[in-house]
Amino acid sequence: MSKVIWEPQPRQAIFQSQGAYECLYGGAAGGGKSDALLAEALRQVHLKNYRALILRKTYPQLSELIDRSRDIYKLSYPRARYNDSKHCWRFPSGAKIYFGSMQHTKDRINYQGKRYDFIAFDELTHFTWDEYSYMFSRNRPSGPGTRVYIRATTNPGGIGHGWVKDRFITPVPPLTPIIDDYNVATPEGKIITMKRKRIFVPSTVFDNKKLLENDPNYLANLAMMPEAEKNALLYGSWDSFDGQVFTEWVNDPEHYDDHKLTHVINPFKIPAHWKIMRSFDFGYSKPFSVGWYAIDENGKVYRIKEYYGCTGTPNVGVKMDPVQIAAEIKRIENDDPMLKGKQIRGVADPSIFDESRGESVARMMSRSPNFIYWDGGDNTRIPGKMQFHYRFAFDEGGECMFQVFNTCKHFIRTIPILVYDDKHVEDINTDMEEHIYDECRYLLMEHPISPRANKRTKKRMDDPLDLHTETKNDYLFFGMRG
Numbered sequence: 205m206s207k208v209i210w211e212p213q214p215r216q217a218i219f220q221s222q223g224a225y226e227c228l229y230g231g232a233a234g235g236g237k238s239d240a241l242l243a244e245a246l247r248q249v250h251l252k253n254y255r256a257l258i259l260r261k262t263y264p265q266l267s268e269l270i271d272r273s274r275d276i277y278k279l280s281y282p283r284a285r286y287n288d289s290k291h292c293w294r295f296p297s298g299a300k301i302y303f304g305s306m307q308h309t310k311d312r313i314n315y316q317g318k319r320y321d322f323i324a325f326d327e328l329t330h331f332t333w334d335e336y337s338y339m340f341s342r343n344r345p346s347g348p349g350t351r352v353y354i355r356a357t358t359n360p361g362g363i364g365h366g367w368v369k370d371r372f373i374t375p376v377p378p379l380t381p382i383i384d385d386y387n388v389a390t391p392e393g394k395i396i397t398m399k400r401k402r403i404f405v406p407s408t409v410f411d412n413k414k415l416l417e418n419d420p421n422y423l424a425n426l427a428m429m430p431e432a433e434k435n436a437l438l439y440g441s442w443d444s445f446d447g448q449v450f451t452e453w454v455n456d457p458e459h460y461d462d463h464k465l466t467h468v469i470n471p472f473k474i475p476a477h478w479k480i481m482r483s484f485d486f487g488y489s490k491p492f493s494v495g496w497y498a499i500d501e502n503g504k505v506y507r508i509k510e511y512y513g514c515t516g517t518p519n520v521g522v523k524m525d526p527v528q529i530a531a532e533i534k535r536i537e538n539d540d541p542m543l544k545g546k547q548i549r550g551v552a553d554p555s556i557f558d559e560s561r562g563e564s565v566a567r568m569m570s571r572s573p574n575f576i577y578w579d580g581g582d583n584t585r586i587p588g589k590m591q592f593h594y595r596f597a598f599d600e601g602g603e604c605m606f607q608v609f610n611t612c613k614h615f616i617r618t619i620p621i622l623v624y625d626d627k628h629v630e631d632i633n634t635d636m637e638e639h640i641y642d643e644c645r646y647l648l649m650e651h652p653i654s655p656r657a658n659k660r661t662k663k664r665m666d667d668p669l670d671l672h673t674e675t676k677n678d679y680l681f682f683g684m685r686g
């Protein structure tokens with residue numbers, strides 16, 4: 205009688221039954237993600253040409269996965285051999301499963317010329333979009349008869365939080381396929397449309413009964429974490445996570461009209477006497493950002509409109525030259541009823557005045573026929589960041605000093621996901637999509653305010669240890685449904 209070495213738990217089985225090209229699994233700690241990924245890699249090891257690659261961001265992080273593979277792989281295939289120096293399992297058929305890392309984006313070059321039928325990313329939010337998307341080019345068959353696909357697991361948080369959330373979490377409810385069309389021009393000049401499917405399968409620790417049987421106290425460990433980490437790691441919330449810079453951020457549609465305890469609000473008619481300003485951060489291959497702001501009698505700032513030069517691929521710019529951008533700013537200011545006929549002063553990243561490599565960006569924008577002028581902004585980073593905190597802070601009545609119209613989608617998308625830098629621990633990580641943050645920072649430094657403390661915080665989620673009581677928590681409900 206054969207002995208079962210490893211069998212999927214119900215939620216792991218749902219992950220393993222997906223047919224989509226890309227599937228992301230997880231979203232909370234301890235759900236059995238890494239185990240499921242290791243098991244999934246075994247699916248085709250009976251085929252001699254099969255090549256799989258399991259990636260973690262750094263090599264030391266891989267050691268736990270490799271240790272676990274020694275349990276699962278060795279017991280399932282006693283004749284399989286692990287080569288320590290090559291970080292590779294070789295199976296009796298000739299199939300191979302490699303472990304790899306990609307600490308820096310340039311390390312992707314190590315995979316150039318290689319091909320893998322199955323590519324798996326453990327902890328996907330530790331990777332950038334450039335690193336993940338490069339591996340699409342490495343995902344092709346190594347011989348006949350294999351299935352070619354990508355799988356990933358993750359917790360919320362980390363440098364890739366934003367793009368992973370945009371790609372898998374925000375567009376549709378969990379377990380709903382997302383299908384994208386891609387047009388390809390053939391050498392004969394024909395356009396063929398290819399389809400690619402991806403899906404998110406959520407899991408939380410409640411889906412990992414084996415772990416909870418072995419260590420029921422693990423739940424308490426997660427519950428003991430600071431609020432943001434607890435919400436992310438226990439409940440799988442994508443709205444708060446470890447390392448988030450603006451933990452005070454609140455986007456609450458219930459208060460879009462009364463403006464209480466929310467940073468995002470519905471647009472309203474700007475009183476004629478309020479001052480209007482615009483701010484600018486230039487980018488060419490990276491996005492550029494233009495924001496328009498209204499400032500009321502008390503110095504409260506409202507971001508009322510934005511023009512963001514992004515292709516739709518995370519952090520990729522539209523390669524517009526400064527003259528074109530100036531023309532579009534002029535058109536917007538002539539057409540938009542909130543801006544038309546207003547005196548608008550502009551403030552921008554001081555580097556746009558740099559003339560060392562020819563005519564400056566500022567000079568190009570100021571030329572006829574556009575006449576878009578800028579003053580150099582204050583680019584001191586930490587004081588600028590503190591201005592966000594002071595303005596985001598809510599007083600006892602739920603009032604703050606900065607709000608954004610809900611039409612400013614890119615601000616709302618990119619500001620809450622900013623994370624701290626590992627080296628400059630007080631500052632934000634500049635490898636992220638931080639162009640709107642910078643643009644807004646120049647504006648806020650034009651109107652610095654005194655420190656304000658945050659007196660109100662977001663609604664607390666239900667206590668996880670109070671599981672027997674009735675709870676309205678979606679994440680918890682989801683975790684227990686599997």
Ligand SMILES: Nc1ncnc2c1ncn2[C@@H]1O[C@H](COP(=O)(O)OP(=O)(O)OP(=O)(O)O)[C@@H](O)[C@H]1O
Nearest residue numbers: 211212213232233234235236237238239240414415
């Ligand atoms: N199908 C299974 N059969 C037996 N044990 C399992 C199974 N799935 C998970 N486990 C146990 O649960 C533990 C935690 O699972 P795993 O490491 O896969 O979780 P994770 O979601 O990757 O956690 P983290 O969020 O910490 O990365 C494993 O070490 C293993 O002991």
Ligand SMILES: [Mg+2]
Nearest residue numbers: 237238239326
């Ligand atoms: Mg794991």
